[in-house]
Amino acid sequence: MNTAFERQNSIIADGINYEYIYIKSKDDSKPTLLFLHGFPSSFYCWRHQIDYFSKQGYGCLAPNLMGYGKTYSPLDMNEYKTKSMVQHLIALLEHLHLNKVIVLGHDWGVRPAIRFVLYHPERTLGVVLFNSGYRPPAWLDFDKMIQGTRQIFGYELFGYWEFFNSDDAAKIIEDNADRFLDLAYASDPALWKTDLAPLGKVREWVTNKKATTRASYLTDKDYEVMHQCLTEGMQPKLNWYKSALANIDWDDEKNLDYKIKQPVLYIGGTKDCICIPKFFAGQSEHITDLKSVELETSHWTMEENPESVNHEVETWIKHIS
Template sequence: MSQPPAADGAHRLVSSPAGRTHLVEQGSGPLVLLLHGFPESWYAWRHQLPALAAAGYRAVAIDVRGYGRSSKPDGVEAYRMLDLVSDNVAVVEALGERSAVIVGHDWGATIAATSALVRPEVFRAVGLLSVPYTPPGGPRPSEVFAQMGGTDEFYVSYFQQPGRAEAEIEPDVRGWLAGFFAALSADTMPSPGAPDPHFVSRDGMLRDRFPAGRLPAWLSEHELDVYAGEFERTGMAGALNRYRNMDRDWEDLAAFESAPITQPSLFIGGSLDSSTTWLANAITEYPTTLPALAASHILEGCGHFIQQERPRETNQILTDWLTALAP
């Protein structure tokens, strides 16, 4: 089976509740599990795998279920948050480990946080990139999203109906991904005052507001080809089904309402990343919600794709934090 390239990384398939989970592994030492976001794959961590390995860690980046070489179970409900947590636990066990540090970006940050929350005996520390930790609870997510945007529709609401976003994306996966990555990256995002690419005009498409004609500096044509090639092969439904379970997750995690994560933690956000700035209040609540937080870093002039836009800074922050953790 052909694989996308990873510098000195070993590709493996391991058994998990999803069926199988594909991972790329590099280095030896304490296990660090890396979770990507939307619309990405293990490849989002290509700059971190060698850096963490060189620092003395066993760095493992997975394809979350529904993505890449990992299994894609049928049915929207197969992508509930607790199912993804179970996949992560299975990966740790399949690698012969009892515990891991877990680090995630975008949706991966929320999956990592939930994994640490519900399985603290497995995940001894948690690093979050882009999306701050917000404890379970509060209003039902679909009701919150429905109230956003006025006459426009918030992208999470747009993603809810199976097949709707797929019909926009799949006829031109590469072009759509190029626009999406550009829309949320610091050097190519729309200027202040331009229509917000997180919202869809009534009867429009999300891509209507994407920048066109230029890739962000962090993304080469080859790297875009790697991402596009995976989604051309798999389709988009598995990735989008994560968004379609937010109300189910809200119900499933009711027992953890307002619960803090007490393990050592780290946050890295971008000053130009809406995922960070919209949730600024969550960051101010970290003394309560992340009482063992080591540091909260906001990278000035950085957009959403933090570890790819600013790999050197991200690698340094991660390795410094990991070094400071008790073994």
């Protein structure tokens, strides 16, 4: 990431600190973009977008979400309610005197991005979803999800959640960060079909110390940042999975109006073997104004093809402005 991007820290509520990068808009006609990363990333995953859009005059705000960096990272999974995270983001906007933003979410960052617009549509100009599309709030039945994806796609898309929910997963990943990153950022995205997604396979990969060639778009610096992210503590990061499997958001979300009326841009990856675009084919039923784009990438779309991503996002922003 550009070293000119200064990391800041703010107490946004009692005892709750957020670490973030904020570059103020240089053009009053251009909005601020709120970037929400996924797992096991950090605000670093948006480096190409922050560099590009800040130079175009847009405001850029990229927080490390709960569990990452110096941001509030409790070990109690019950603190990882999405509604609480959204309130943290609203408090951060207030701290920075920002009103309306365009929210961009990738992977697990899509969840707070969507809930941001559901809880606070008045603060949102639009939403961009990367790889993971919109599925309305619902009670999660893990066994049913596993069986359903196996029947439709031929393998369990989310079998790795079982490992991430286990008591020993955090230590195993910390102790084998290289092997985990090999698989997460494999040069051959098809490995996710055989060695990440199915039940039991990611544990087998990591503990057997399997290795593969990493994706060519990762520099040594990129890898160093990602490795540090894993080894600084995995349990808070895995709490995103644990809390979802425990359905801790359901009481907050069961009566939400889940129709999204703000403009939405969905960017999927045709080589993504877990967040398969077809899995989100029904999202158009719940979004009034949806544009869908598919790029020839795997799961890390913004990092793999930043030029196309930046073009698609900027074109869409100009269209909705």
